[in-house]
Amino acid sequence: MTEELIIAGFGGQGVLSMGKILAYSAMMQDQEVSWMPSYGPEMRGGTANVTVILSDERISSPILNTFDTAIILNQQSMDKFEKSVKPGGLLLYDGNGITRHPEREDINIYRVDATDEAARIGMAKIFNMIVLGAYLKIKDNVKLENVVLGLKKSLPNRYHHMIPDNEKAIHRGLEIVRQIQTVN
Amino acid sequence: MKKELRLMKGNEAVGEAAIRVGADGYFGYPITTQSEVLEYLMSEKPHERTGMVVLQAESEVAAINMVYGAAGAGKMAITSSSSPGISLKQEGISYMAGAELPCVILNVVRGGPGLGTIQPGQADYFQAVKGGGHGDYKLITLAPSSVQEMYDFTILGFELAFKYRNPVMLLSDGAIGQMMEKVELTEQKERRTTEEIVKQCPWATTGKPKSRDHNIITSLELQSDKQEELNHKLQRKYKQVEEDEVRYETIQCEDAEYLIIAFGTSARIAQKAVKEAREQGIKMGLLRPITLFPFPKKKIMEMTQQVKGMLSVEMNAGQMVEDIRLAVNGKVPVEHFGRLGGNMPSSEEIIEQVRKHF
Structure with missing residues (x-):
């Protein structure tokens, strides 16, 4: 099985590191992975995105135009990537700052208000792990225990004391994700 | 382990x-x-x-x-x-x-x-x-x-x-x-x-023992005849490299009617194109040169007996395609598809190019 996804939002939201943790998690379950950041003359506060592919087979192109899953964390990314989700695919988004909600009728849509939740529990840094939790709830391709292993692998030792908080955030994401629309 | x-x-x-x-x-x-x-x-x-x-x-x-x-x-x-x-x-x-x-x-x-x-x-x-x-x-x-x-x-x-x-x-x-x-x-x-370097690289400047002459590392030789001989020596070496070191990978070439030739990132994208083309009923294969010099020209020549056309996919305006044309020597049509300026080709574009040319 192959899962081709894009995670897109603002720089600083933890988009790239969330992709990295997901890639490491898939590695923990012996899958092939690729992680391809949007790469160019980006500036601070600008948009950031990363294409992640998790597969049981050798991965062909690391550069994609359409995705099984799009995780969208700001309006610019919604405008750019809603149309790139394959029919029957998944769009997961954070409602914060979204003025135009997804309109596609041929894809599965889920919403996780991770920005609000992170602010409520007073831990803005683990925002991306709430989103990751939501993703894990919808898709069962990556096992939770492998995500914890992935976290250990991808975080430098000096941050390992934060792993329990990250786990808690993932669980919050699992709980608060809401289904907006399903097509299959 | x-x-x-x-x-x-x-x-x-x-x-x-x-x-x-x-x-x-x-x-x-x-x-x-x-x-x-x-x-x-x-x-x-x-x-x-x-x-x-x-x-x-x-x-x-x-x-x-x-x-x-x-x-x-x-x-x-x-x-x-x-x-x-x-x-x-x-x-x-x-x-x-x-x-x-x-x-x-x-x-x-x-x-x-x-x-x-x-x-x-x-x-x-x-x-x-x-x-x-x-x-x-x-x-x-x-x-x-x-x-x-x-x-x-x-x-x-x-x-x-x-x-x-x-x-x-x-x-x-x-x-x-x-x-x-x-x-x-x-x-x-x-x-x-x-000691290992002295043994493995007897030409290197590792300090002169009495047992041998000076090792001199230079690209300068002012006597034309000697310089010509040095050049011939280099050319013999490159020929040897061409004989012994050609490396490439073939993907779904066994029954391919159309051959994509691509290296590096272009080859990764082309691999996806091959899969998608076959889902559409087009028998496409990929030859990926691993060594660009020495170039896998013998294998490319061999593929002319089987395929109707070759498409070189590169992120340039047409460079490797010249080496492919030299290898093929007119036996089958060879076309080029390139994206420039930092853009990368897509698998859809590659399939479209094959449909257009052959």
């Missing part, structure tokens, strides 16, 4: 491979698309791991000349840069080819010409495979298309460089340099001792 796996950027993989193969020195100057090589090596403190020297030179020209000096003493040295920086190194590379010195040079290619863009490109193909600097010389040119191959070809590059006493170029691009993939690491090799 349990495999040692790590998620790494292509650029970082080159740095780690250089440490693990037992390289003696890295000399480089930062430039975007490949600055992670130097950053990674600095953060790994290889001097503490193996005694390897890592130095940020004052310029690209200085870096390649430091490599020249190290190689002259039989040391394993590597440098890296991105397109404009590689252009600056050309004089030194030509000197190394002339003096028959081994080294590994990584070019993480960007869109050009000039300063161009920092996005990936493949427009340095001619520069890499036709010489690049002045004079009749060739670089053994390897084209990695994954992070694993960035690692593996750094090691292979040193092996070939010392086997033939010739610089080896790794022709990569911004996409492979920047993306992360799973890498299986090899065991740490010890750096060679002085």
